Amino acid sequence: MTQTQQSREARLAEKLRENLRRRKVQARAITATGDSAPSSESGHKNESENESGGLPKPAPES
Template structure:
């Protein structure tokens, strides 16, 4: 590996570590404050989509 490739990979690794730390802090803050996660503007998104972001299941017919 050349010196520039190594330094680029070191910079990328440092950015990844920084991002991971930031996300952990955010996750802890959300956990501490409870389930007061920011909601979408419409507020109805959870009604039309499940947690995985897919389509809702149709109601069972009886």
């Protein structure tokens, strides 16, 4: 393995550790407050979303 490959792998490993730490902090905050995550992360539908999960259709023009 070359020096640049080792350097790249070290950077990626550090980013993964940072991401893990950030996600743990978020999970602890959610658990502590009892709030649920946004619908895109938790898999639950938001009340404002329709069944397809998309934007509502505009009213037809006459």
